[in-house]
Amino acid sequence: MNDSITVRGFVASEIRSSTTPGGVATASFRLGSTERRFDRSANAWVDGNTNWFTVQGYRQLAGNMGCSIKKGQRVIVVGRLKMRSWEKDGRVYHVAEIDAESVGHDLMWGSANFIRSAANGPVPGQTAAPESADAGHDVPDDTDSGLDASEDSGDANDAGLDDEEQDFDAETGELKGAAA
Numbered sequence: 001m002n003d004s005i006t007v008r009g010f011v012a013s014e015i016r017s018s019t020t021p022g023g024v025a026t027a028s029f030r031l032g033s034t035e036r037r038f039d040r041s042a043n044a045w046v047d048g049n050t051n052w053f054t055v056q057g058y059r060q061l062a063g064n065m066g067c068s069i070k071k072g073q074r075v076i077v078v079g080r081l082k083m084r085s086w087e088k089d090g091r092v093y094h095v096a097e098i099d100a101e102s103v104g105h106d107l108m109w110g111s112a113n114f115i116r117s118a119a120n121g122p123v124p125g126q127t128a129a130p131e132s133a134d135a136g137h138d139v140p141d142d143t144d145s146g147l148d149a150s151e152d153s154g155d156a157n158d159a160g161l162d163d164e165e166q167d168f169d170a171e172t173g174e175l176k177g178a179a180a
Contacts, residue, residue, distance in 0.1 A: 005081040009033030017066045027062035031055050057100040074106040
């Protein structure tokens with residue numbers, strides 16, 4: 001059974017960051033997701049019930065969550081739903097947790113500026129090491145991927161790009177010269 005879930009909501013707590021005894025970075029926050037519905041009798045939108053989740057991220061995601069997500073922001077979370085329960089003083093408690101695979105800002109409520117992390121690997125289409133501060137570090141090119149050009153997982157035309165080679169900013173992962 002695959003308990004994958006996607007939830008839109010608001011960050012209800014500060015991000016809590018820590019490290020496991022094994023050295024794995026973790027970050028978590030509380031997420032509230034409130035149902036909105038149109039009340040025809042009042043001719044207005046009204047809030048319904050709020051579902052509460054604890055969102056947990058690990059490794060690179062944990063670090064990115066810690067520096068990107070702030071209390072009060074609207075986010076979208078994709079991950080695996082886990083229901084936990086325990087008993088204390090004769091009372092049973094339940095909590096819904098999401099082991100996050102992806103967390104991002106909900107652009108329905110505002111705009112964001114994405115900055116690609118250097119730890120996430122080379123930028124697609126980048127064939128040579130950038131002439132910057134990383135001189136001396138090996139940057140893999142397309143030949144290191146083990147794929148022939150015919151086996152490449154993405155086609156430039158699928159993304160609406162021209163057949164000509166695209167020039168990417170090595171730091172941000174964005175197209176150079178693209179409109180801001």
